[in-house]
Amino acid sequence: MLLKNDRLPELLQSLSAEQRVYVPSNTSNTSAGVSRFALYGTGVEPDFELVNTTMPPKDLLFPQTQKMYRYGFDTEGLPFINAQHDGDEVLLFGIRSCDARSIECMDDVFLTKGFVDEFYQTRREKLITVALGCSHVAETCFCDSMGLDANRAPSADVQLTAVSDGYEVHAQTEKGTTALEAWRPFLTETAAPEASPSVPNVQCTLKVDMTGIKEKLDLMFDHPLWDEISKKCITCGTCTYVCPTCHCFDISQENKMNAGERFRCWDSCMFSAYTEMAGNHNPRAEKMPRVRQRFMHKLCFFEDRYGKSLCVGCGRCVEKCPVALDITMLIDQIGALELGAAGQPGATESVTEGGSHVAH
Amino acid sequence: MTQAIEAALRKRAQELLASGEVAQVIAWGSGRLTKQTAPLFVTTPEQADTIVFNDYCVNALAKYAFTERDAGKLAVCVRGCEARGINRLIADKQIEREQVYLLGIPCQGMKDRLSDEPLAKCVACTHRNPVIYDELLASEVTVPVVPVPQSAAERFAEVKEIEAYTREERLALYNDAFDRCIRCYACREGCPVCTCRECFVDQSDVGWQGKQGNTDENRYYNLVRVFHIGDRCIECGECERVCPMGLPLMTLNRKWIKDLDELFAAGEAGLTEELDNALGHYDVHDVEEFM
Numbered sequence: 210m211l212l213k214n215d216r217l218p219e220l221l222q223s224l225s226a227e228q229r230v231y232v233p234s235n236t237s238n239t240s241a242g243v244s245r246f247a248l249y250g251t252g253v254e255p256d257f258e259l260v261n262t263t264m265p266p267k268d269l270l271f272p273q274t275q276k277m278y279r280y281g282f283d284t285e286g287l288p289f290i291n292a293q294h295d296g297d298e299v300l301l302f303g304i305r306s307c308d309a310r311s312i313e314c315m316d317d318v319f320l321t322k323g324f325v326d327e328f329y330q331t332r333r334e335k336l337i338t339v340a341l342g343c344s345h346v347a348e349t350c351f352c353d354s355m356g357l358d359a360n361r362a363p364s365a366d367v368q369l370t371a372v373s374d375g376y377e378v379h380a381q382t383e384k385g386t387t388a389l390e391a392w393r394p395f396l397t398e399t400a401a402p403e404a405s406p407s408v409p410n411v412q413c414t415l416k417v418d419m420t421g422i423k424e425k426l427d428l429m430f431d432h433p434l435w436d437e438i439s440k441k442c443i444t445c446g447t448c449t450y451v452c453p454t455c456h457c458f459d460i461s462q463e464n465k466m467n468a469g470e471r472f473r474c475w476d477s478c479m480f481s482a483y484t485e486m487a488g489n490h491n492p493r494a495e496k497m498p499r500v501r502q503r504f505m506h507k508l509c510f511f512e513d514r515y516g517k518s519l520c521v522g523c524g525r526c527v528e529k530c531p532v533a534l535d536i537t538m539l540i541d542q543i544g545a546l547e548l549g550a551a552g553q554p555g556a557t558e559s560v561t562e563g564g565s566h567v568a569h
Numbered sequence: 570m571t572q573a574i575e576a577a578l579r580k581r582a583q584e585l586l587a588s589g590e591v592a593q594v595i596a597w598g599s600g601r602l603t604k605q606t607a608p609l610f611v612t613t614p615e616q617a618d619t620i621v622f623n624d625y626c627v628n629a630l631a632k633y634a635f636t637e638r639d640a641g642k643l644a645v646c647v648r649g650c651e652a653r654g655i656n657r658l659i660a661d662k663q664i665e666r667e668q669v670y671l672l673g674i675p676c677q678g679m680k681d682r683l684s685d686e687p688l689a690k691c692v693a694c695t696h697r698n699p700v701i702y703d704e705l706l707a708s709e710v711t712v713p714v715v716p717v718p719q720s721a722a723e724r725f726a727e728v729k730e731i732e733a734y735t736r737e738e739r740l741a742l743y744n745d746a747f748d749r750c751i752r753c754y755a756c757r758e759g760c761p762v763c764t765c766r767e768c769f770v771d772q773s774d775v776g777w778q779g780k781q782g783n784t785d786e787n788r789y790y791n792l793v794r795v796f797h798i799g800d801r802c803i804e805c806g807e808c809e810r811v812c813p814m815g816l817p818l819m820t821l822n823r824k825w826i827k828d829l830d831e832l833f834a835a836g837e838a839g840l841t842e843e844l845d846n847a848l849g850h851y852d853v854h855d856v857e858e859f860m
Contacts, residue, residue: 243749243815274783440610440636440637441609441610443755443758443759445754445755445757445811446752446754446755447811449753451751461781463781475782480771485773496636531628531810532607533601533607535601535607
């Protein structure tokens with residue numbers, strides 16, 4: 210099936226009458242150069258040429274602040290607790306392979322291993338993802354090094370592939386097949402749709418070699434590399450908040466008069482307060498353990514628990530880190546290490562910035 | 570000019586480390602991406618050759634003199650912005666003058682690596698030459714490539730423009746910005762003046778700052794941040810540069826600076842090592858209109 214370019218606005222118009230449709234857009238805040246997935250409607254122009262939005266789409270499943278329940282005393286003085294479950298059907302239109310993979314990672318965390326997060330689940334069940342193959346890559350994109358394909362997102366409900374006069378449309382899940390029913394009036398039958406998928410072959414220019422990285426990290430908890438790379442980190446939360454897979458949260462409340470609201474909100478392992486416990490004990494009060502935790506979680510711990518990397522190669526942190534603490538450079542540095550017993554560096558070498566070795 | 574400075578930096582870093590005068594040199598190295606640089610911490614003479622100085626050294630380094638203050642004597646590269654940051658750290662008693670050896674660098678202003686345009690913070694810079702240093706690595710900049718704002722009027726032009734808006738227009742402008750804020754606190758962490766051992770934001774027992782990400786909480790954070798640093802702000806513009814969401818933080822800072830200037834003739838911060846910030850000391854001639 211083919212979605213011709215000139216039918217696309219009509220399709221979005223039509224769909225947005227029934228669902229909340231989110232499209233990549235930098236319409237608002239153009240001067241600030243900030244793009245995001247915005248609710249399609251008045252004043253929001255989709256831009257499908259954006260490689261990656263500044264902010265990932267994760268807030269549609271895992272909002273920065275999510276109300277959980279309200280509590281308090283009602284007008285008759287009786288206590289109440291009202292759970293709050295929000296979530297309309299949402300169509301996420303035009304996500305890239307990296308963001309589609311990030312939803313797989315979030316699903317692992319919030320829906321598997323015997324833990325089902327009802328707040329996430331409510332939104333997830335009502336989410337339909339429409340992936341769009343990348344027509345070009347940013348200099349910071351490295352998804353194919355992380356085992357992804359910029360041209361295809363297998364887990365998305367619908368996959369769009371750009372062709373000369375529009376997009377080839379393929380349903381990839383049951384949800385996608387159902388969703389496409391509403392698209393039918395806007396689609397054109399193609400001659401031999403399945404036989405000639407004509408997938409473009411977009412490749413990332415930034416490459417890293419992930420071979421053996423996880424196995425090395427298993428041995429590297431006490432490696433001096435962490436001291437070295439963490440020096441320049443200013444411990445802001447930028448990398449974690451622009452990351453499509455970072456999913457840590459805090460639960461807090463706001464009380465007003467005789468009622469209050471419990472909510473959860475994004476938190477970041479880069480913040481000291483993140484690990485602060487009752488009685489003021491803080492296992493990661495210092496900078497180095499926090500930096501180590503972030504990279505270990507991305508490249509090692511998540512792999513242990515869920516069998517995949519928590520880094521999807523979208524490059525947002527690479528682009529936005531104010532001090533260029535670049536995960537791809539770290540991967541190179543780890544790759545270049547020759548580890549002795551228990552992960553310590555060899556006696557005669559230390560690692561410098563950029564992964565080169567300096568003999569003492 | 571930058572090439573000569575780079576060569577001088579490498580040479581001096583090598584000598585200072587080899588002689589043991591300093592334990593660490595804080596400078597810039599190269600990043601992975603085109604024209605990208607990053608803060609670099611050099612601890613051995615052999616690594617001195619990895620120091621880079623070019624038109625794209627966008628990071629202000631002064632904050633590292635604070636974060637690395639327990640790592641022995643530091644040599645720190647200081648341009649105008651870093652030098653004023655160092656002065657502020659000394660005035661605020663966060664570091665001792667003897668703890669740092671200052672490699673002075675006259676600076677023509679830095680460029681954004683993608684657009685190749687001068688950085689906003691460098692266009693607004695009023696001190697291209699370091700105001701404190703132990704040695705100067707090149708002769709002073711007398712005719713900057715990017716013109717330096719000549720007067721307070723020029724420095725506060727944007728603030729005045731916004732002051733002329735209606736209350737509703739100002740609210741709309743700033744709500745739009747605060748709405749965008751993700752509270753990553755990069756502005757706080759990059760700031761050489763934000764040196765509280767515990768930020769009000771993190772005093773969760775007291776609960777000054779709600780953890781919700783919404784316009785009200787974002788506005789509260791941003792305004793308290795400005796109140797807190799306003800009279801000590803050295804106008805290095807690092808907060809605005811590090812902001813991933815493009816908030817006009819320096820416009821906000823300059824509003825405070827302008828008010829302080831009008832009320833207390835505060836002038837520019839960080840020009841000396843003295844504790845001279847308007848709200849840091851009392852003078853019998855201070856305005857008392859609120860009493």
